[in-house]
Amino acid sequence: MKRRILLLSALALLGASTMPAFAAEKKIVVKIAGMKPEGEPETIGMKLFAKYVMEGTKGKYDVRVFPNSQLGKEDAYIAQTRKGIIQMCATGTQTSSLFPAMAMLETPMLYDSLEHAHKAMNGETFKLINKGFAEKSGLTMLNAFPLGFRHFYTKKPISSVNDLKGLRMRVPNIPLYLEFAKQLGQSGQPMPFAEVPAALDQGTIDGGDSPFSDIVALKMYEIAPNITLSGHILVIHSLYINNDFYNKLPPEDRKVFDDAAKRSAEDVWKMAADVEKKAVEEITKGGGKIVTPNAEFKAALKKAGEGTWKLFYDTVPNAKEILESVKQYQ
Ligand code: G3P
Incomplete structure (x- = not known):
């Protein structure tokens, strides 16, 4: 009898010490890398996705979010995702180098408008691009979600498309962006997003273009206070x-993954x-000057x-x- 009690107690002890570890090991880790800082739409989107997957699978997956280029710059973490070193990432048209x-x-x-883009991204246009x-x-x-329309931020004031000519403007290292800078007569300076603050600080660029969420998060308006509301690209x-x-x-x-996305x-x-409305307030409060381009300037941007x-x-x-598919959502 005594031996049986001892054996049962030993088994109970073994269970107590091994069960939690076993349960922890059972969780499937999903790592998601992104490039934007905390508080930006990309990071918020990744965190909401993680929450919805963990809730929807009752904790079967441990979804870990690494924003702000913590796992490397965009090209590096896209490569890690393709190799399966990490499972997921958030990025934009950097994937055009693959397709x-x-x-x-x-x-x-x-x-x-945002509404127009939203319908196209929930409809045929998204499917055709993705095919x-x-x-x-x-x-x-x-999925596809917006970070906002891109606007120019520059050290010097800009009132016409001619003022942009020859400026050393940071562009993402993506052929589309280099081509747009060329069309505008700018000297496009390709670099990853994470290098922008240092480039602005050191004066190696005269400005660039970003959605308000980036302009605010990196306080770009402190060094390049002239914000031209060009809205030329929806990121x-x-x-x-x-x-x-x-x-x-x-x-x-x-x-669950699909629905969460x-x-x-x-x-x-x-x-x-x-996000756009709040950003305008913050930029203006912080000393930035927001200027709306005139009709001639807008026409030049459209042409470029x-x-x-x-x-x-x-x-x-x-x-x-x-391009045709977008018209039906106007
Ligand atoms: O979608 C491309 C876009 O993310 C590149 O812009 O300024 O975030 O590097 P940026």
Whole structure:
């Protein structure tokens, strides 16, 4: 009898010490890398996605979010996601180096409003851009959400398109952006997002273009206080997931991932207009000067923006169909 009690107590002890560790090991870790700082729409979107997946699977997945280039700059973490070193990332048209159609997510001067873009991204346009991407890239694009319209920030005041000519303007290292800078007569300086504050500080650039969320988060207006409300490109970022990981998810879990991606993107679309309004207040309070371009300036931007579309006709087989599809959502 005594031996049996001892044996049962030993088993109970063993259970107590091994169970929690076993439970912790069972969680499947999902790492998501992003490039934007805390508080920006991209980071908010990643965190909401993580929350929805963890809730929807009752904690089966431990979704860890690494914003602000913590796992490396955008090109590095996209490569890590493709290799399966991490499972997911958030990024924008950097993926056009894998599949040129992805640049069309950010076609310059295309959308009349956020609402117009929202409908196109929830409809045919998104599907047409995405067609064939997964097979070529090893990644699946789960959603599309806005970071805001890009505006120019410059050290010197800008009142016409001529004032932009020759300026050393930072651009993301993406052919579309280099082409747009060329169309405007700027000297495009390609560099990753994380290098912008130092470049502004050291004076290696005269300005650049970014959505308000970036201009505010990095306080760009402190060094380049002239903000020209050009709104020439709507920045669209997406959550991307490694194909092998995604395709091996049990169907019920894959559905939770899909739904969480859609729901978090919708949350970001809803907050986009508000982000813009708050940013205007903060920039103005911080000494930035926001100027709306006149009709002539706007026409020049439209011409330059549409000038970049040649790139799409040259590299994207269904470019015309994609551009046509946007009209139905006007
Ligand atoms: O979608 C591309 C966009 O993210 C690049 O812009 O300024 O965030 O590097 P930026």
